[in-house]
Amino acid sequence: MDDSSTPGRSRPAQQAHCNSCSLSTLCLPVSLDLTDIDRLDTIISKSSPLKKGDQLFDQGQPFGSIFAIRAGSVKTYSVTADGDEQITGFYFPGELIGLSGMDSGQYPNAAQVLETTTVCDIPFARLDDLAGELPELRRQIMRTMSREIRDDQQMLLLLSKKTAEQRLATFLIRLSERFRIRGYSRTRFRLSMSRNEIANYLGLAIETVSRLFTRFQKGGLIQVEGKEIDILDLQQLYLQSGECPSLRQAP
Amino acid sequence: MDDSSTPGRSRPAQQAHCNSCSLSTLCLPVSLDLTDIDRLDTIISKSSPLKKGDQLFDQGQPFGSIFAIRAGSVKTYSVTADGDEQITGFYFPGELIGLSGMDSGQYPNAAQVLETTTVCDIPFARLDDLAGELPELRRQIMRTMSREIRDDQQMLLLLSKKTAEQRLATFLIRLSERFRIRGYSRTRFRLSMSRNEIANYLGLAIETVSRLFTRFQKGGLIQVEGKEIDILDLQQLYLQSGECPSLRQAP
DNA sequence: CGCATGTTTGACGATACTCAATGTGTGTGG
DNA sequence: CCACACACATTGAGTATCGTCAAACATGCG
Known part of the structure; x- marks a missing residue:
């Protein structure tokens, strides 16, 4: 080969x-x-x-x-x-x-x-x-x-100022938006990267990311099953993310 | 006006x-x-x-x-x-x-x-x-x-992977290099930004930056006097920074 | 089916933050 | 020129968040 x-x-x-x-x-x-x-x-x-x-x-x-x-x-x-x-x-x-x-x-x-x-x-x-x-x-x-x-x-900004919780929320929201632009569902998608890669990207330990997924799920914000994710409350996730609404693109 | x-x-x-x-x-x-x-x-x-x-x-x-x-x-x-x-x-x-x-x-x-x-x-x-x-x-x-x-x-990379000590060392080394390229001394220069701004940039609290300046000085790496800084041991500072030597530009 | 890799969960601890007080410099006005 | 105020900087004490270590659990591939 x-x-x-x-x-x-x-x-x-x-x-x-x-x-x-x-x-x-x-x-x-x-x-x-x-x-x-x-x-x-x-x-x-x-x-x-x-x-x-x-x-x-x-x-x-x-x-x-x-x-x-x-x-x-x-x-x-x-x-x-x-x-x-x-x-x-x-x-x-x-x-x-x-x-x-x-x-x-x-x-x-x-x-x-x-x-x-x-x-x-x-x-x-x-x-x-x-x-x-x-x-x-x-x-x-x-x-x-x-x-x-x-x-x-x-x-x-994310790495310097945001808490672990805000980082993951921000990450999910940004992914959501990118999928939406590409014509996919903005609430249900597949994470093609591993937990390890998410953690690395967000400057966190993998355990922290794992715990946050669990916490978000218990809080009714998301539903995760392995790499499949379902965002149940985009609004709430947005609030958790600490993102500035003015930067959103017009629909 | x-x-x-x-x-x-x-x-x-x-x-x-x-x-x-x-x-x-x-x-x-x-x-x-x-x-x-x-x-x-x-x-x-x-x-x-x-x-x-x-x-x-x-x-x-x-x-x-x-x-x-x-x-x-x-x-x-x-x-x-x-x-x-x-x-x-x-x-x-x-x-x-x-x-x-x-x-x-x-x-x-x-x-x-x-x-x-x-x-x-x-x-x-x-x-x-x-x-x-x-x-x-x-x-x-x-x-x-x-x-x-x-x-x-x-x-x-700095914000995600480096310790406070490595961040400040990296910061000083990069400044040093930029001054050198501009024809100034690479060991003696003036920090035009405040401690607060350094801390903000490096994702640290101002107190941490202040403590590190003190520690570096006690360790004989640098000599600080307000905004004036004198790098006494560039080599050692480099080791502390965790920077990859291969990325250095040729002299 | 079993090994390997990836993920979850728990207990503990360290690094760096917060709060607070003191110290130093800088510019302004008396 | 000095005294004051203000911003900036340093130092200390206590603490929280998140990382590390460790073990159990799931998942997937050969």
Whole structure:
């Protein structure tokens, strides 16, 4: 079996088709016209399905491509000097990964697949060329990076100021919103990451996360069964989260 | 006295001159040729000196410009639902602020001046136009955003995994490096932010920061006198910080 | 079916926070 | 120029939240 750590090589790369992709309103093609999307298509290749645990890229690996998720989910993480990892984000269909590698020429973090996942491989050199010709593409890339900065800073606030309870409530609410935007239920979904990964991401011990799930369930806020979660009282969860309502997007 | 919350308006804006600016190797003009820098100059205006406490922009304010620091220092912070603030970064000469406002059309955080500071006001719409014509400028903007993402993610790691001691050591080391790059001493410098701001940034209580300064001093690592700091044992401080040596830039 | 991995629950303890008082600097006005 | 006020900083004592350790329990895969 061939090495699937460099997606798109394990089998001959397939060309992607943004035009027919249901994610085009969330992903890079936003606000491109059909002609421009076709040009984007020519540089993008779709990976064969990656399976849980496959690396999209490793920390320190030379930066070459950014990746758009077509289906599945991915985590990014940095590794510290003493070997333990810090998860910096979870990514879902339509989202872009790898942009933080642009500056230094190598990925400053690693990306690993959480479940069976397919991605679009977008060679950065070619994307950059295209960005020079298509102003809307350029803007969309920048907007994506801008959003990433904003989201990371929101996480700084969470890690610095919020209690364990608020962190988990915030986490669930943000997931809920992201699923909603993608057309899924905002109250019933599957957590593709493990408790350990949730804990790591939220800066908590796994035991704390486990206890909180139990407490939220006893309080009637949620119903959990393994990775399946059902949010029973989104309103109450929102109050627990300490989130600022003004930052919500208009429906 | 006129409102200086919108710098560049309090007095007639002066044109900036990147060509003669000593920061051009750190700032936006990196890798632009002289002709291109001249074009950049035409859209940039230099602010009159801002004084401690002045706002560069407020959270939620419509996004219009990004700012480059010429002299002084600035903090950015987000405000939570219940009113307390989280500092998301400190910025020094040659660094760019405000890029996170691109996506949503309003600044998701606020920026406040820590000491007497002058900045360059760069209207984003015009910068964006210029980015369409100058590929190197486009790349530099993207690299800047990429670096911001990387730095924020480093902070996530710090807040999530490091002890109070490691956080402060890391903070001092990173400052040291940034001063070195700017041609200042890497062992003696002035902290333009208060203890409170350091504590806030590092996700600690002010008392903890104060105790750590004392402990570091007793341990012979540093010498503090108010805002003046002298790093006596950079090596040891580095060991305390738990930072990964591989991430250091080549000298 | 059994091992491995992941999750839950409990008891205990440490790190860092809160509260409170004292100490130090800085700017203002007499 | 000094005294006062105010913000900022330091130091101490007590405590709470969350992490660590440990064991039982569930889940899933070969």
